Amino acid sequence: MIAADRVYAIIKQRILDGHYPAGSYVREATIGQELELSRTPIREALRRLVSDGWVEVIPHHGARVVSWTQRDVEEVFELRVLLEPQVVRRAATRIEASQLDSLGELACHMEQLCERGDNQAIDEIAGLNNRFHAELITAADSPRLQRLLEAIVQVPVSRRSFHHYSDEELRGSMRHHREIIRALAAGDGEWAASVMRAHILAARAAQMHPPARQTNEPRQQHA
Amino acid sequence: MIAADRVYAIIKQRILDGHYPAGSYVREATIGQELELSRTPIREALRRLVSDGWVEVIPHHGARVVSWTQRDVEEVFELRVLLEPQVVRRAATRIEASQLDSLGELACHMEQLCERGDNQAIDEIAGLNNRFHAELITAADSPRLQRLLEAIVQVPVSRRSFHHYSDEELRGSMRHHREIIRALAAGDGEWAASVMRAHILAARAAQMHPPARQTNEPRQQHA
DNA sequence: TAATCTAAAATGGTATACAACTCTTCTCGT
DNA sequence: ACGAGAAGAGTTGTATACCATTTTAGATTA
Numbered sequence: 175m176i177a178a179d180r181v182y183a184i185i186k187q188r189i190l191d192g193h194y195p196a197g198s199y200v201r202e203a204t205i206g207q208e209l210e211l212s213r214t215p216i217r218e219a220l221r222r223l224v225s226d227g228w229v230e231v232i233p234h235h236g237a238r239v240v241s242w243t244q245r246d247v248e249e250v251f252e253l254r255v256l257l258e259p260q261v262v263r264r265a266a267t268r269i270e271a272s273q274l275d276s277l278g279e280l281a282c283h284m285e286q287l288c289e290r291g292d293n294q295a296i297d298e299i300a301g302l303n304n305r306f307h308a309e310l311i312t313a314a315d316s317p318r319l320q321r322l323l324e325a326i327v328q329v330p331v332s333r334r335s336f337h338h339y340s341d342e343e344l345r346g347s348m349r350h351h352r353e354i355i356r357a358l359a360a361g362d363g364e365w366a367a368s369v370m371r372a373h374i375l376a377a378r379a380a381q382m383h384p385p386a387r388q389t390n391e392p393r394q395q396h397a
Numbered sequence: 398m399i400a401a402d403r404v405y406a407i408i409k410q411r412i413l414d415g416h417y418p419a420g421s422y423v424r425e426a427t428i429g430q431e432l433e434l435s436r437t438p439i440r441e442a443l444r445r446l447v448s449d450g451w452v453e454v455i456p457h458h459g460a461r462v463v464s465w466t467q468r469d470v471e472e473v474f475e476l477r478v479l480l481e482p483q484v485v486r487r488a489a490t491r492i493e494a495s496q497l498d499s500l501g502e503l504a505c506h507m508e509q510l511c512e513r514g515d516n517q518a519i520d521e522i523a524g525l526n527n528r529f530h531a532e533l534i535t536a537a538d539s540p541r542l543q544r545l546l547e548a549i550v551q552v553p554v555s556r557r558s559f560h561h562y563s564d565e566e567l568r569g570s571m572r573h574h575r576e577i578i579r580a581l582a583a584g585d586g587e588w589a590a591s592v593m594r595a596h597i598l599a600a601r602a603a604q605m606h607p608p609a610r611q612t613n614e615p616r617q618q619h620a
Numbered sequence: 621t622a623a624t625c626t627a628a629a630a631t632g633g634t635a636t637a638c639a640a641c642t643c644t645t646c647t648c649g650t
Numbered sequence: 651a652c653g654a655g656a657a658g659a660g661t662t663g664t665a666t667a668c669c670a671t672t673t674t675a676g677a678t679t680a
Binding site: 425460 | 632
Binding site: 176177178211212213214215218232233234235 | 632633634635636640641642643
């Protein structure tokens, strides 16, 4: 792996773990000294981070880590509600049996973790959920659709997403996965798209919970 | 504006006007000499063009202008059918009177050109049509939606688009503009979205005409 | 003729030096 | 005291150089 790739990954990681807070500047010279590299590969990494939406460049002033407002989050959900159903709409007529099997295994694995319900399990579910969506995008076989989704679904949104879920919301999400698989197996794109739309809207509702909560205890379970 | 930005714009323009045909190579040294710049800003511009999908890099051989297949065109229309209606859906509740006036003037201007019907008029309509859509995107006030559309609606598709239209198709397109304006004035996002959807689907149908025709004579007018 | 070797050409990646720009701060004049 | 303007530090933007890698075409040779 070339230096610019490592720099890209390192900066991205530091943005995610809070080492570079939103609004702070990522200085080319500083990182260059830390990693014992010249500014050239750092610049290239930063440009890629810009085009991926992680940082923004103020000419002659520097690369600033983007700040996410509530409006940004809403904008992303609004677009996911359009694009993710299209993913399964396409996938329904293109997906192969082996891919359906993979999805089934992922869903199964997530359900098991869901039963455990501890914080680490929630984190693992998040990872598997990403793989679930990635598998769907592969099946959709539309490079542009994939690119658009990658451009907007950034981890600042999805990172802690499942920690916002109540138990009931989490179980509902698992049921969505199963129903999407059934719809795809039936080759019914509109069915799959409808479930996916509900899936995203449910995620938005969970995300919009008043102040972000770090517990997985429902606030009004069995209300 | 910094040099790399200019280079980016210049290369893009040359791809659009056919100076760099699809499949041809954009040489770093050549452009550098033309613009009296070093390879550094040219390289940066090319990287951006790659990530924006305008050119593709063949390792150690160069940056090649991408060729559009029929499949690419279909993929883009499929996404426009999703995204462009969303533009007017949002715009309906946000657009201001002055913007509606601008749209009205653009529509009026396009209709006049439509009556002329010669080739140059068709070209001018294409430019005005782009401004029409740009105005809508501005009114929609969603930077991400704008970015996604800019990422996929590349002019290789829309450049000669109206040359594919029959007279009737062209007039239908003008009527769509008017109806979109009416829907926006009424604040009815779903109405506007529906018309826009029809507008894009009509454009796709025109684009898909068997072999691309360079005349604006309808093939089966008043059939 | 055909296979192989060779050299030229182009990009890929990085480093370094210098130019240009921005923002801050300090001075100077009113 | 206060605002305009200039000097300075800090940061990014660009030029240039270097070598490695790869491709291509031409030359060579059996």
